Amino acid sequence: MKPIIKVENISKQYRLGNIGLNTIRDDFQRWLYRIQGKEDPLLKIGEVNNRKLKGSSEYVWALKDITFExxxxxxxxxxxxxxxxxxxxxxxxxxxxxxxxxxxxxxxxxxxxxxxxxxxxxxxxxxxxxxxxxxxxxxxxxxxxxxxxxxxxxxxxxxxxxxxxxxxxxxxxxxxxxxxxxxxxxxxxxxxxxxxxxxxxxxxxxxxxxxxxxxxxxxxxxxxxxxxxxxxxxxxxxxxxxxxxxxxxxxxxxxxxxxxxSNNAVTEKKWLNGNAPGNDKIKLRKAYIINKENKPINHAYINEEIGFCAEYELLSELSFFTHGINVFNSMDIHLFSSHDNVEIEKDKKFKPGYYKTTVWIPANLLQSDYIKISFACMKYNPFEQLFHEINVLRLNVLEPEVSLTRNESYKGKLPGLIRPCLKWEERQLI
Amino acid sequence: MTSTNDTYSHSITPHNSLFDFRLAELWQYRDLVTLFVKRDFVAKYKQTVLGPVWFFIQPIFQSLVLTVAFGRMAGLPTDGIPPILFYLAGITAWNYFSNCLRATSNTFAANAHLFGKVYFPRVVTPISVVLSNLIQFGIGLLLFLIIYLYYMLTGSHFHPNNTLFLLPVLICSMGIMGLGLGMLISSLTTRYRDLQYLVDFGMQLLMYATPVIIPLSAIPVKYTPIMLINPMTGIIETFKYSFFGASIFSWQLLSYSIGFSISIFLIGFIIFNNTEKNFMDTV
CATH class of the missing domain: 3.40.50.300 (P-loop containing nucleotide triphosphate hydrolases)
Known part of the structure; x- marks a missing residue:
């Protein structure tokens, strides 16, 4: 079949900054080249358009050699x-x-x-x-x-x-x-x-x-x-x-x-200064992802257990509190929430110091997707949130070469929000 | 898809060819022209009590002021015509030209939002502006005719003559001159807006270089060349001559005006047509 739209080498150059005397200079130069029948000199310069980086050229390519059908x-x-x-x-x-x-x-x-x-x-x-x-x-x-x-x-x-x-x-x-x-x-x-x-x-x-x-x-x-x-x-x-x-x-x-x-995964974060998440008594200092050998990792596979670690500092004595995480997928769908299920001890105090909490997400639970984890510390009776840091870490969870949750003969992506490994049984009845 | 492999009905390229006017496309959008005219007209007087009566009030007051200021106080001649009628004739014609030019000269700037979101032949906008001004001019002309007949019946001596048949030519000429200049200016101002400021007071200066207030016959000889270069002179003078038989009429002067209108319209149209493609990036 013949394509209905054919886009060939489309580029678009924009000039940054204000229009003023410099533009007159460039316009004049362009016009000089054009009447001599030469190619526009300003098309040769120009940088890749990344709005985050400071560039030296006034000209950028908003689109560069786009071709598709x-x-x-x-x-x-x-x-x-x-x-x-x-x-x-x-x-x-x-x-x-x-x-x-x-x-x-x-x-x-x-x-x-x-x-x-x-x-x-x-x-x-x-x-x-x-x-x-x-x-x-x-x-x-x-x-x-x-x-x-x-x-x-x-x-x-x-x-x-x-x-x-x-x-x-x-x-x-x-x-x-x-x-x-x-x-x-x-x-x-x-x-x-x-x-x-x-x-x-x-x-x-x-x-x-x-x-x-x-x-x-x-x-x-x-x-x-x-x-x-x-x-x-x-x-x-x-x-x-x-x-x-x-x-x-x-x-x-x-x-x-x-x-x-693409470039959104963040699997380790550190806060050393005062703007760390928390309040005047508790500060989150570090968050990272580990595998079951306790090694920090920057991506994970669906068939392996991963640990989310949070290290925080208590600046003064705090009465009993606990932690929780929320996990969202790439579509921002809330997959699940998990709370530290230790027995609540009302009279327990936490002394000032440096603490670490780890929560383990079992293998064969997450779908091959991009997940966002948020972390919170809170008190019960009465409920009080000490802090809740949204999107602390973002992690790519990948499909491994061989996976128990997928029949090897099927190569496509399995749908669904989670990828549990279920037990199947089959027997002949008659 | 019976066509061969590499033929497409439309294509988009970096530049328009200089003389590709895409008139067929413009014709497809004729309904948009009428809707724009209607919109301008309706929107202008919605939520006013007097509505279109304002079309009458403006020129009447303008002529009254001129009558008092130039006729009575300064005592300028009006070729033997009752001053209010003389000024009204000049004002009615001049306002048409001036409104067309002013409104079309900021086409790109005023419609940047619309043009940035949807494509239609950009020339639709200035054309509809000129047409809605034509309606306004028609109402002004009606007012002028009422007062004209009143003076005629009360015994003033005019000599309306067969140059009146040139009236449609005069109106067209003013319309396309305003449109042509307006398109030219609006194209030039997309990048450098300096010209925009010139238009406002430039139009006022130009009015004094046109026999709107002072008849050509009363201009000192050393200033007449300036008047004669001005392409509006021939049109305004002919306009007055056809109704009163008292101003100066010459085929030479009129042909110059018409020739100028047509050329400036073509130049304006070509430049406008070549600007419309990329103006969004600079406006």
């Missing part, structure tokens, strides 16, 4: 950190801005939804704004009129449809805007992080609509979102962008896994 009927998810170039890519695809170099070819109409309700005028009624927004997105009056009832129905704003939109709640504006966009019926739909707004019911409706458009009408959808749960559910392919470069172009599962495991 999209097949008709794909739902392609584009993921990456803030500033990775996702929105720039969508902007170029929607013709809001041009590429610096490269070429994109596509078939059919591209409709892009970079924002919900673009061009809504607060003084116009909902109905008038449907026409205006529809026309901005490229429909003519006849097309909008024929879909008007469906749009109003989908938005769920029937009662307000002849009221100026400035009287609408922000959620209603989003609903109305998405309703228009969802009925555009383009061959290619581009959606940028618009699902972040709106309530849960609406998000469900929107995701459902996008799947509908894809499955029933065979249309192609490109989505950018930071909500990995939605992306996982919606997309079949994923592109991971990192600093303007495609890091991987694979299935959505792999792309998400690569994204969340």
């Amino acid at each position: 999209v097949m008709p009927g794909d739902i392609l998810g584009i993921i990456g950190e803030n500033g990775a170039g996702k929105s720039t890519l969508l902007k170029i695809l929607s013709k809001v801005t041009g590429p610096t170099t490269g070429r994109i070819d596509f078939n059919g109409r591209i409709s892009s939804l970079l924002e919900v309700g673009t061009g809504f005028h607060p003084d116009l009624t909902g109905r008038e704004n449907i026409f205006l927004n529809g026309a901005i997105l490229g429909l003519n009056k006849r097309e909008i009129r024929s879909r008007l009832d469906e749009i109003i129905d989908f938005s769920g704003c029937e009662r307000y449809i002849d009221t100026p939109v400035k009287r609408y709640s922000s959620g209603m504006i989003v609903r109305l805007g998405f309703a228009v966009a969802a009925h555009l019926e383009p061959e290619i739909l581009i959606v940028d992080e618009v699902l972040a707004v709106g309530d849960a019911e609406f998000q469900k409706k929107a995701v459902g609509k996008m799947q509908d458009v894809n499955v029933k009408e065979g249309r192609t959808v490109l989505v950018v979102s930071h909500n990995m749960t939605i992306m996982n559910e919606l997309c079949n392919r994923g592109i991971l962008l990192e600093n303007g470069i495609i890091k991987c172009d694979t299935t959505i599962n792999n792309a998400i896994f690569n994204h969340i495991t």
